[in-house]
Amino acid sequence: MGKGSNVQKAQAARERNQKKMGKSDEERKAAQAKSKADAAAFMCLACRQTFMANARPPLLYQHVIAKHPAGTDPASCFPQLKDFDPNDPKGEKKPPAGGAGGPVKPKKTNKKKDDNLDALLDAGLGGNKKKGGKK
Structure with a gap:
């Protein structure tokens, strides 16, 4: 058939x-x-949970805090967290590589944009006078 x-x-x-x-x-x-x-790029050494390759240190640190007893050293779970600072998750306060110590200067803000906005608002708020009077 x-x-x-x-x-x-x-x-x-x-x-x-x-x-x-x-x-x-x-x-x-x-x-x-x-x-x-x-898919298994990072593995917690304590509980063997795996994390993908795109997992960042803040996520790994959050796992240690949420899943393991208080006082657990994050580096004992993930060696990548050896220099991780939970108060500075993006690493902005860390001194730059190359030995140039000292504080990191904050980025300058563009004040011209704010001034232009204030000037426009002031021009629009000049008063509520009407051009033509009532008859």
């Missing part, structure tokens, strides 16, 4: 389409291995 089930036909069609796309079995296996490695 038939020459195979729908499952067999679908599998054959899938293999044909993959050959057309140009991806070999080795390429697919390599891509799968890379995605697995990225």
Whole structure:
């Protein structure tokens, strides 16, 4: 009667389409291995929970605070948190590399923009006098 089930036909069609796309079995296996490695890039040494490669130190620190007993050293869970400062999660207060110590200067704000805005507001608030009087 038939020459195979729908499952067999679908599998054959899938293999044909993959050959057309140009991806070999080795390429697919390599891509799968890379995605697995990225998914488990960071692992908590205490509870073995994994984090993706794009996890930042504040997220890892939050895990230590939320999941482990108080007083747990963050570096004991994640070696990447050795120099992490929870009061400065973005690392802005850290002295620049190269030994140039000293305080980091804050960025200058653009005051011209604020002055122009104030001038426009002052010009618009000059008074509520009407040009034409009532008759």
